[in-house]
Amino acid sequence: AQKITQTQPGMFVQEKEAVTLDCTYDTSDQSYGLFWYKQPSSGEMIFLIYQGSYDEQNATEGRYSLNFQKARKSANLVISASQLGDSAMYFCAILRVQGGSEKLVFGKGTKLTVNP
Amino acid sequence: DAGVIQSPRHEVTEMGQEVTLRCKPISGHNSLFWYRQTMMRGLELLIYFNNNVPIDDSGMPEDRFSAKMPNASFSTLKIQPSEPRDSAVYFCASSPLTGNTGELFFGEGSRLTVL
Numbered sequence: 214a215q216k217i218t219q220t221q222p223g224m225f226v227q228e229k230e231a232v233t234l235d236c237t238y239d240t241s242d243q244s245y246g247l248f249w250y251k252q253p254s255s256g257e258m259i260f261l262i263y264q265g266s267y268d269e270q271n272a273t274e275g276r277y278s279l280n281f282q283k284a285r286k287s288a289n290l291v292i293s294a295s296q297l298g299d300s301a302m303y304f305c306a307i308l309r310v311q312g313g314s315e316k317l318v319f320g321k322g323t324k325l326t327v328n329p
Numbered sequence: 330d331a332g333v334i335q336s337p338r339h340e341v342t343e344m345g346q347e348v349t350l351r352c353k354p355i356s357g358h359n360s361l362f363w364y365r366q367t368m369m370r371g372l373e374l375l376i377y378f379n380n381n382v383p384i385d386d387s388g389m390p391e392d393r394f395s396a397k398m399p400n401a402s403f404s405t406l407k408i409q410p411s412e413p414r415d416s417a418v419y420f421c422a423s424s425p426l427t428g429n430t431g432e433l434f435f436g437e438g439s440r441l442t443v444l
Contacts, residue, residue: 248432256418258435304372316385317362317433319372 215240215307217320225326226295233280234290234323236305242266246308247288248317249279253301261303264288295327331355333436335421341442347409350439353402354423362433363396363406364420372420378404411443 216239226232238247249261264272264279272279280289292299305320334353342348354361362377376386378398386396393412398404408415418440422433 256440257437258420258422258433260432260434263432316374316377318374319364321371 215242215245215309215318217305217307217318219305219320219323221323222321223324223326225328226292228297228327228329229294231291231293232295232325234292234303234305234325236288236290236320238286238288238305238307240286240307240309242309247279247281248306248308249277249288249290250304250306250319251299251301252304252322253298258304262290292325297327297329300325300327333421333423333434335419335436335439337439338437339440339442341444342411343444344412345410346443347407348411348415348441348443350406350419350421350441352404352406352421352436354404354421355434356402358423358425358434360424361398361404362420362422362424363404364422366418366420366438367416375406375419408441411441413443416441416443 218237220235245266247264251259251261262272262274262277262279264281271281276293278291280291302322302324304322306317309316333355336351360379363375364372365375366372373388375388376396377384381398394408396406418438420435420438422435424433
């Protein structure tokens with residue numbers, strides 16, 4: 214079974230600084246996908262970034278980048294130039310695709326606080 | 330385009346009552362997921378459907394929980410009888426089938442409080 218581990222329950226960063234949120238995963242699948250979602254205090258889940266297991270280049274989306282190290286089974290999220298609006302819970306997730314169906318398993322999340 | 334629509338947004342009920350949560354996925358999406366979020370357990374996948382067929386319900390806590398998807402545009406999650414430990418935010422999400430990034434599109438959640 215897949216497992217996602219986020220070891221940082223909470224992180225603090227100064228506005229305009231960069232921050233790295235850790236994520237490690239465990240899977241026996243050859244093909245899988247890794248996601249990061251943001252959940253602000255309002256509760257909705259917002260998709261941030263995706264990395265396929267066969268993608269050789271790290272995914273980037275604006276200020277978000279995913280530091281994918283396949284051999285170490287890690288998929289850390291890097292947020293550059295933090296903004297106050299980045300304060301939220303961040304969830305790492307792994308997607309398993311099998312037999313035409315897909316299943317996303319989430320980690321416990323990291324609460325990021327951006328200080329002014 | 331409308332996103333995933335869940336109702337009710339908030340529900341407060343007494344222990345023992347039946348609770349029905351509803352979800353309308355994004356039109357054209359083939360997969361639908363029900364998640365439960367609590368402080369203790371985080372986000373847990375309860376059940377997911379592919380083309381209206383339940384694929385994996387191993388996350389459903391117990392027989393008090395049931396989910397249906399009678400057609401491509403509607404799903405329900407029912408708890409009968411409800412208990413205080415069922416208090417959580419229940420999310421519905423939908424996704425087009427593989428061929429894309431597999432991104433899930435979440436609804437805004439239904440916050441359930443069982444007294």
